[in-house]
Amino acid sequence: MSLDNRKRPAGSSNSGNLVFWSSSFQRQPARVLIVEALPPWWSETCPVLCDALDNFLSLACSLDGPCRIPLLSPFVQVRGNLARLHSCVEELRSIPGEGCIRGAARGGELLQQAVLDSLQQFKQYIRHTSPRNQFSNNTSVEVTVITSQPGRGIVRHLEMGLKDADLVSLKRLLVVQIYSAGEWGQDTPSPEATHTKTDEGLMLGTEIDLQQVENTVFAMETVLKMWLQEQGGDREHLHLLLPSPLDSPIPVCVKCDMQERLISPALIPLTPILGVKTESIRDFLPVTKGSAIHSLQPQRLRAIKVLHADGVCESVLYGLPLVIRPTTCWQLDWDEMESNHNLFHALCHTLRSRDLFLLLQVEPIQRPTAGGLGVCSHYVLQPSxxxxxxxxxxxxxxxxxxxSLPVSTQDPSPDAMQILQGCLTQLAEEFVLNPLSLSSNLYQQLRSRGLFSQPRFPYRLQPAAAQRDQAQPPEGPKTTASRQPRQGRQVGTNSKVRATVAPLPSSSTSFSAMRPPPAKATRLALTILSNSRGSRALAPSQQEVGDDDDSMVIQ
Structure with missing residues (x-):
């Protein structure tokens, strides 16, 4: 079993909980990146590509959770290997601006040879890898070629050069063409990635894609970040069940795939100035330098932009929301509290009437450390x-x-519309979502787990019948002299320790009224039993308490 399937500490550095990571990334392919340094384009693409690689590798090497990129050529582990991969980027950055390849034709031949060499290296790696290695299940490789030459010509050249090669381990071949702003439209089939596949070209099952991107750091980061997404595709991820529009017991099933929209901040082992968690108020309290004690100074969020509500995509929001209300701090005087209440009311009314949101940025209380500029978090403030x-x-x-989800410009088919409209008419309609009408059976599940799971401590609980027999022994009723005294007991090595907690009487609110009533009836209590080895267990014992005494007695 690989390390990713076992328990791993949570990514947040201030969390001590253990979580079980999903195994949905087990079939991620190994990666090979081939970069073409061809003049005269290399002088423009080199700094952009190297900056994008530095940014991407700093994120990919630091991510916790399931392994998203198991191997990167020269087939080294990505996680925790930033120093070695950074040295490779620096070596790539040191190539002079005139490049290291002379002639476009020569560059196409070298790209073809680089693909074949990478496949051969991957076969040798798989052959010499121990079966117990955590990456031994990755038997496929994906090759990405970055070039500044016309993309269609490179694709045709690779198709002709690789048609007789052994491409069993090659899962996908991606050609990324970097273009400048003035070159857009030249040899460009479409803004999206173009998939090409010939019958007599590559072997069956091998894909070759062409993707054309602008010569910017963000565009190159987008290409590289596709490696962080799941590349399985073996089965559908989700079955959406809708009620049948006819009198059929079989529901309508819509099969879907799921895709991550962003990397969870909990997978980054970093504590930003304002915590990535929003589970409690303590996550928003700033921490003093060198201490875990929260500062008394409140956190400051500065509004930096006004947003239109219809322009905010819910897919980029994460974490649990927090309700913000005007303060009721007792340390403020009445005039300041009333003025603050009026300002808060005006802010809510203005945002709600104009259908606006506010974009907030953390204002750090302390100066950033010498290691960097500090991590800056952002928040969206919505009116209610x-x-x-x-x-x-x-x-x-x-x-x-x-x-990059496609925008549909065509109407759905009439048959599909009729089926779906019939399914939706079977569902009840509500104008307001009421969470009180939703039940997740959480109470029942927690109760069953608590009652039937093994106790954390070795408690020895006797059955109810045994408790009744113990309460009334066959020799006769228990005499008053056999009762253990309530006060004045000496605690020895094998003695029993009793703690009594009495509740407040319902008719009294004074602490002086908390005193045990006279003993009248019998009640079972839990007794700590000690043996010669020093171990202890809880067992029922008999204790007489009053009729109206609801205290729990632990002896």
Missing amino acids: QSLSLLLKPVSSRELLLPC
């Missing part, structure tokens, strides 16, 4: 119908994953 606001964390550029 009540006198309150809703605070949600929003993802930044570093965490976003590629998500």
Whole structure:
């Protein structure tokens, strides 16, 4: 079993919980990146590509959770290997601007040879890898070729040069053409990635794609971040069941795939100035330098932009929302509290009436450390119908994953529309979502787990019949002299320790009224039993308490 299937500590550095990571990334292919340094384009593409590689590898090497990129040529482990991969980027950056390849024709031949060499190296790696290696299940490789030459010509050249090669281990071949702003439209079939596949060219099952991107750091990061997404495709991820529009017991099933929109901040082992978690108020309290004690100074969020509500995509928001309301701090005087209440009311009314949101940025209380500029978090503030606001964390550029979903310009087929409209008419309609009408059976599940699971400590609980027999022994009723005294007991080595907790009487609110009533009836209590080895267990014992005494007695 690989390390990713076992328990791993959570990515957040201030969390001590253990979680079980999903195994949905087990079939990720190994990666090979081939870069063409061909003049005169290399002088323009080199700094952009190297900056994108530095940004991407700093993220990919630091991610916790399931392994998204198991191997990167020269087939080294990506996670925790940033120093070695960074040295490769620096070596690529050191190539002079005039490049290291002379002539476009010569460059095409070298790209073909580089693909064949990478496949041969991967076969040798698989052959000499131990079966117990955590990456031994990855028997396929994906090759990405980055070039500045016309993309269609490179694709045709690779098709002709690789048609007789052994491409069993090659899962996909991606050709990325980098173009400048003035070159857009030249040899460009479409803005999206173009898939090409010939019958007599590559072997059956091998894909070759052409993707054309602009010569910018963000565009290159988007190409590289596609490696972080699941590349399985063996089966569908989700079955959406809709009620049948006819009198058929079989529901209508819509099969779907799921895709991550962003990298969860919990997978990054870094504590930003404002925590990535929003589970509690303590996550928003700033931490003093060198101490885990929260500062008394409140956190400051500065509004930097006004957003239109219809321009905010919910897919870039993450974490749990927090309700923001005007403060009721007792340390403020009445005039300041009333003025603050009026300002808060005006803010809610203005945002709600104009259908606006606010984009907030953390204002650090302390100066950033020498190791960097500090991590800056962003939040979206949304108005509500009540006198309150809703605070949600929003993802930044570093965490976003590629998500280019097509926009449909055609109407769906009439048959599909009739089926789906018939399915939806079978469902009840509500104008307001009421969470009180939703039940997840959480109470029942927690109760069953708590009652039938093994106890954490070795408690020895006797059956109810045994308790009744113990309460009334066959020799006769228990005399008063056999009762253990309530006060004045000496605690010895094998003695029993009793602690009594009495509740407040319902008719009294004074602490002085808490005193045990006279003993009248018998009640079973839990007794700590000690043996010679020093181990202890809890067992029922008999203790007389009053009729109206609801205290729990532990002896």
